[in-house]
Amino acid sequence: MALILLAKGKSLLTLLKFGKFGGALVSMAASIGAYALIYPWGFAIGLVLLLFIHEVGHVLAAKRKGMPVSAPLFIPFMGALINMKRHPADAQTEAYIAFGGPLLGTVGALAVYGAAYYTGSPLLYSLAYVGFFLNLINLLPIHPLDGGRISTAVTRWLWLVGVVGGLAVIIYLKSVLFFIIWAMFAYDLYKKFVRRAKPGEQVRTSISSFLLPVEVLSQQPGFLLPAPDHRRELSFQTFSTLDRVQHVELRWDSLEFRGELELPEQGLIQRTRVAGLQHLHEEDGLHLKLYCEVDYIPFENNLYYEVPQAVRWRYGVGYFLLAAFLVVCMYSVHQVDGFLALADHRR
Incomplete structure (x- = not known):
């Protein structure tokens, strides 16, 4: 399943x-x-x-x-x-x-x-x-089950069938797991079509880690190695490829750091930051492992549900x-x- x-x-x-x-x-x-x-x-x-x-x-x-x-x-x-x-x-x-x-x-x-x-x-x-x-x-038309995802290309009215019929099936099965899935689906529909989610509620976070060698930098006069509890905002640039994959390039200039990650979906970047780091002593010298977070608001693509009638x-x-x-x-x-x-x- x-x-x-x-x-x-x-x-x-x-x-x-x-x-x-x-x-x-x-x-x-x-x-x-x-x-x-x-x-x-x-x-x-x-x-x-x-x-x-x-x-x-x-x-x-x-x-x-x-x-x-x-x-x-x-x-x-x-x-x-x-x-x-x-x-x-x-x-x-x-x-x-x-x-x-x-x-x-x-x-x-x-x-x-x-x-x-x-x-x-x-x-x-x-x-x-x-x-x-x-x-x-x-195949129940309940997102995120397979039927709920297939419904996006057939008709989203099937989601309403899933809310009503799915609950009847769950009561018949007496399944706590499927009830949780159904409840989350029903609440998501409520937020989308009844109570529009506020901008702050739409923020999602993508997390990635990067290994940065700093052995050479640490030997330079005046270089300060950030502590494990260090937190900071990062500069960034974002772009999308022809296949509509959005990339975010992160920068920490004093460490000569450049990192790039892919967002799981198109979004409007709200904040990029270092959420944590580690000092690692590898065979080739000192490294920093950076844990970076990108906060973004998903971009609502109005064309997403436009599917050819024959399909x-x-x-x-x-x-x-x-x-x-x-x-x-x-x-x-x-x-x-x-x-x-x-x-x-x-x-």
Whole structure:
């Protein structure tokens, strides 16, 4: 399940930097162990693999659109996520990436269903049912679930359906997690369309770190090495590339520092500063590790939701057909499971 709700939690990703896919493997193992506390090992492994296939669908779709993403990160009992390093440029791209997860996830669940039909394994039937169910739930038109993101390219009126229908589904499932997602989505809609957010409430922060060698500078007369508790404003310049990625160049002239970072979305810069620093003694001399923050107000692109009518129809038809197909698949698995249970009873 693509809980992109947690996509902003970059601190979770930094805890697991053991190579590009090391964090994914560690978090997969942790999730399997956690699920195995409740379910059989076979089911735990199969569930995590189905989640992995779903997330790979998002990764492949993002790569096709040239969007940089992280490897999947798994969180026990919550699902999995990928971290998008910048926001899509338009609703069509957002919906395309969102479609990737449930599409490939459905293919994965179908493969398990086929294996279950061939072997008659109750475990595989259970996994297939759960796979179909998770992909169907992800199609709820609630942002930031996949269905909520697909809705941006179909019609945002589906969000209203998600507010009403999503609550009914959550009450039926009795899921605290989905209720939290729904509540955050409903509050976000309230801020956007009922109570417009005040400018101060829109400020977001992008954080980056830079390693600066200062061995030569520290030997110059009159040079003062800033203390770890030093804080200061930074000069900056900002520009956007042709692919609409905004860059911010930071400067600290007395340290001859130039650093550049990418904003995850287009924004109006409010403040740039050093929020902290460390003294590091490396093999090649003294370094400063600077933790820099950029405060910005997201730029509201009025053209973001302008999607060609043909694309709206294509995505809309695909969305509802996929949801209907998953419902049929779940019903089919349920019927087979009932037949197997009846056969066992007659024996």
